[in-house]
Amino acid sequence: MAASVASAITPLFLRMTMQTLLAWFDEHARPLPWRIETVSPWESLLAEIILQQTRMETGIPYWERIRAAYPNPQSLAEDTEENLLHLWQGCGYYARARNLYKLAKTLDGEPLPKTYDELIQLPGIGPYTAAAVASISHGEPVACVDGNIRRVISRLRAEHMTDSQLNQEATALLNRTRSGDWNQAMMDLGSQICTPRNPKCQRCPIETDCLASKTEDPEHWPMRRTTKQQKVRAAVLVIDGSEGILLEAREGRTLGGLWGVPYAEGDVAKKQLLKGRRAEKIGSLRHDFTHKRLEVTVYTADAQDSDILRQPESVPLSTLDRKILSLYKAYQSEES
Numbered sequence: 001m002a003a004s005v006a007s008a009i010t011p012l013f014l015r016m017t018m019q020t021l022l023a024w025f026d027e028h029a030r031p032l033p034w035r036i037e038t039v040s041p042w043e044s045l046l047a048e049i050i051l052q053q054t055r056m057e058t059g060i061p062y063w064e065r066i067r068a069a070y071p072n073p074q075s076l077a078e079d080t081e082e083n084l085l086h087l088w089q090g091c092g093y094y095a096r097a098r099n100l101y102k103l104a105k106t107l108d109g110e111p112l113p114k115t116y117d118e119l120i121q122l123p124g125i126g127p128y129t130a131a132a133v134a135s136i137s138h139g140e141p142v143a144c145v146d147g148n149i150r151r152v153i154s155r156l157r158a159e160h161m162t163d164s165q166l167n168q169e170a171t172a173l174l175n176r177t178r179s180g181d182w183n184q185a186m187m188d189l190g191s192q193i194c195t196p197r198n199p200k201c202q203r204c205p206i207e208t209d210c211l212a213s214k215t216e217d218p219e220h221w222p223m224r225r226t227t228k229q230q231k232v233r234a235a236v237l238v239i240d241g242s243e244g245i246l247l248e249a250r251e252g253r254t255l256g257g258l259w260g261v262p263y264a265e266g267d268v269a270k271k272q273l274l275k276g277r278r279a280e281k282i283g284s285l286r287h288d289f290t291h292k293r294l295e296v297t298v299y300t301a302d303a304q305d306s307d308i309l310r311q312p313e314s315v316p317l318s319t320l321d322r323k324i325l326s327l328y329k330a331y332q333s334e335e336s
């Protein structure tokens, strides 16, 4: 049924009605820091990368901090990856920070390119980020598709669409004279009005054209993308001494570049972790990554002469490790 109603709406009619979206954006755009003041394309890129997987309220302080430390790509290229990770700690999805560092190194003193085709060649920049920076900072008529825009378009058409269909539809709808504003208007609509649950159709500027709003369940679109979390049991060991804590450099895609307490997954590795230590179990905690739910048992042991200890503040730590150290601190205060 949806497809037949969709084909009854001519593209011209749809585009004319969609102009109301820009009028709505002019009045209701979220007062985000990078909209209130004029920011460079580099600062715009930082915002896009940080906010891809981080909530707005959490991401804004990171954006402020990172742009102040690195006002251009060259200033980042001249620093260390570890210093960037230190500023990024707690923001999650650390591959973003590592890619940002690679990007700054790749530019090698050159300014950030302007076009979609050039931006997308850089490390860590995908179609969404390239389109956002090219359209918002340089007015290139290229459409963005993020989770918010995917939701708005799927509901507008009341169709479960493939990525390629979504891209085509976003390009067809794009206002080519105000492409940056258009993309941001679509994102704001998705985050403020066409929310995943309880979309506010009565306040929506494109309600007239929206097919999902004519149904009893607009939330039916888009199809949910479920990620199955694997449950994993892990053990960690907090080794404390007068000069700090034993911390190791983490490896791998998720936490590579950060530091953390000795960590093991599975029974065999746990035995190895605790071998030769008089370890005491002090508690447990749970931590979620996108694909993994960790059940972590926390042990502590005294430092030995061969242990290299560091102050936790001196290195970048993941949220998981900061949770572990908080649990350890709480245990220490109960003991004292």
Ligand code: SF4
Pocket (backbone or CB within 6 Å): 152, 155, 156, 193, 194, 195, 199, 200, 201, 202, 204, 205, 206, 207, 210, 211, 212, 213, 218
């Ligand atoms: S009318 Fe409702 S379902 Fe349609 S785009 Fe607006 S908020 Fe979303």
